[in-house]
Amino acid sequence: MQEISTFLSKSLFIRGLQCHKSLYLQKYRPELKDAITDEKDKLFSGGNEVGILAHDLFPSGSEVPYEGLSYQEQLELTESLIKQGHHTIYEAAFQYAGVFIKADILHLGKDGWEIYEVKASTAVKDYQVHDAAVQYHVLSGINLPVSKIYLVHINNQYVRSGDIEVDKLFSKVDVTETAKKKQAFIATELKKQRDMLNGNEPVIGIGPHCYDPYECDFKGHCWRDLPKDSIFDIRGRLNNKYSLYEQGVTSMYEVSPEFLSVTQSMQIEANRTKQIFYDHRAVNGFLKNFWYPIYFLDFETFMTAIPTFDGIRPYQQIPFQYSLHYIEHEGGDLKHHEFLARPNTDPREELINKLIIEIPDNACVVAYNKSFEIGVLKILAEQYPQHKKQIDEIIENMKDLMEPFRRKEIYHWQQNGSYSLKEVLPAMLPEFSYDNLDVRDGGMAMQSYATMNQIDDPNEIENIRKALLEYCALDTLAMVKIFEKLKNNDFKESS
Ligand code: SF4
Known part of the structure; x- marks a missing residue:
């Protein structure tokens, strides 16, 4: 029998927001995950470089590294840096009620602590606000006064001339009010995820959520039973692919012509013949x-x-x-x-x-x-x-x-x-x-x-x-x- 663990990191919570089954599998069946592709690997290391460069927005901070430290050690180091009066902490670690988060940059501004969550995207995406909101949930839970939360993203209008000017390369978007408004949702969702983790593997079918906001890394497992020439192999937009699938249509040859564009019909006909x-x-x-x-x-x-x-x-x-x-x-x-x-x-x-x-x-x-x-x-x-x-x-x-x-x-x-x-x-x-x-x-x-x-x-x-x-x-x-x-x-x- 597997050990039940309802401990959630910020990334596990975000995974659970996309799909409870993905969170469940990550916790209890991680071996079912797809192999990481070179492209995803590159994307990840690109994101790391951006995060490190963003530290220069507030230079001379102290870092709480992931590597070589347990969660507990990261929490203790963060606490001690705050007590010692450090004003800027990179990758600060906090935990509240079984939820562990790392804040990319924690900076003591004139009105209190500010959080800067750094993203390699060129605009703020809706789902990134949840990331900020769960950080706010944890920090307010431990009574650390947070005055502002910013999402920091890449400004794609910046043109390099000489050394990188970090203030121009990055844009800061104040999401404090939105993050506060999401607090009730965050608390409810955390409870739902915990209840789910205490039970059996949730029964969740494949759907648009397998790609939104990220392509899920359990796709190989969940999509494995689709037949050759499945409905999802039809190229281009087919608005009701998933609802047809839920009605039992799995093969491209079973799709009624009225749902298909001319080129989709051509693809299917060519495949058949x-x-x-x-x-x-x-x-x-x-x-x-x-x-x-x-x-x-x-x-x-x-x-x-x-x-x-x-x-x-x-x-x-x-x-x-x-x-x-x-x-x-x-x-x-x-x-x-x-x-x-x-x-x-x-x-x-x-x-x-x-x-x-x-x-x-x-x-x-x-x-x-x-x-x-x-x-x-x-x-x-x-x-x-x-x-x-x-x-x-x-x-x-x-x-x-x-x-x-x-x-x-x-x-x-x-x-x-x-x-x-x-x-x-x-x-x-x-x-x-x-x-x-x-x-x-x-x-x-x-x-x-x-x-x-x-x-x-x-x-x-x-x-x-x-x-x-x-x-x-x-x-x-x-x-x-x-x-x-x-x-x-x-x-x-x-x-
Ligand atoms: S592939 Fe889809 S259904 Fe399966 S865990 Fe991922 S998001 Fe959930």
């Missing part, structure tokens, strides 16, 4: 807009909450790599250029200097989802106005190979309703696949580049470089092969 839809005339018309020389361009970018270079805003996409396959004339050889920044350098100027030399005037430039490449180029044009004319010309001459896939003029049942290159390529050209690569998507590329900037081992750096170059080159090679397949009319038209 293992079909390729191909609008020969529309695709041919689309290809008439392409010309030679033709250049297939793909950028890899990274972004950080804390701008890394001058002229950069928080979370702005910074290109660090591109691949450029090209054919100079019809029937000509396929050639390749590429760029990958050296670790720990500002990649932008070197990248754009090389790119504008490699793409000749009046070339047809092809991207897959060109709005992304255009967005990156526009920012480079702002930053390097001396190249604006050439960059604008590249943008002007850019074609989007995604268009016929997005418009469903061509659709392969194995695309699973998606028109992303990662789904289109293996469906159209199974001999090309990302599966065997060390870097398989943009998120992994960003993560690998970040790793490359943090390590010294030249062999490891070289391995990462190779993996990044291989991945980005496949993205543009994939475009070339898809373009050729469309040009060669290498599909059966659907009846």
Whole structure:
């Protein structure tokens, strides 16, 4: 029999707010949790960096570390720092009636203690107010007078120029009154969570709460019994997916056509019949807009909450790599250029200097989802106005190979309703696949580049470089092969 524990940390309480079952499983069956992905790991470490930088809002404070101290030791250290007259405490720990919280920054202002809860988001989200409210519940429970509670978030209008100016990078939002108004709700919810933890595993079905506000890390467990081609594999909005599911509709083939858009019906029909839809005339018309020389361009970018270079805003996409396959004339050889920044350098100027030399005037430039490449180029044009004319010309001459896939003029049942290159390529050209690569998507590329900037081992750096170059080159090679397949009319038209 499992040991019953109704002790709640702030993060457990927030988990319970999303779903009682998630809280129950976290307490008693944590082994059922999904493995943490590289992307989530990166998100977490990014959040930590932001939290640490925010300490500079009130410099010279004392920290109560998580690591190496038990909960009790953290509580005792906090108490002793307050007694010693410290005015700023980072990660201060408090407990009241079985609820343990850590305040990111506790600062003694002129009217009493102020709490600053730091978030890496660029705006205050509703659910973050609960975080502030539960802190208020604990601090008022132990009679520590709190004058203000702020949520501190990233100001995405800040542009770095020289050293980071923390006062400008962070925005503070006073949520004191809202947090106070939530006190009755917090007390009731705490009781509900405790009662639930004293009982059996709650029976809670899957629903929108599995994604709101976070994707739940027990999804692999709770969603495991869905059939292949489930109702949730239908792409795009289907407003009543969950209510249909509750009525027993689990397979996409059971959904009544009146609930489906044209493209959703197409996805389901193609899945059922293992079909390729191909609008020969529309695709041919689309290809008439392409010309030679033709250049297939793909950028890899990274972004950080804390701008890394001058002229950069928080979370702005910074290109660090591109691949450029090209054919100079019809029937000509396929050639390749590429760029990958050296670790720990500002990649932008070197990248754009090389790119504008490699793409000749009046070339047809092809991207897959060109709005992304255009967005990156526009920012480079702002930053390097001396190249604006050439960059604008590249943008002007850019074609989007995604268009016929997005418009469903061509659709392969194995695309699973998606028109992303990662789904289109293996469906159209199974001999090309990302599966065997060390870097398989943009998120992994960003993560690998970040790793490359943090390590010294030249062999490891070289391995990462190779993996990044291989991945980005496949993205543009994939475009070339898809373009050729469309040009060669290498599909059966659907009846
Ligand atoms: S996957 Fe959904 S139902 Fe399961 S614990 Fe998470 S939120 Fe609750």
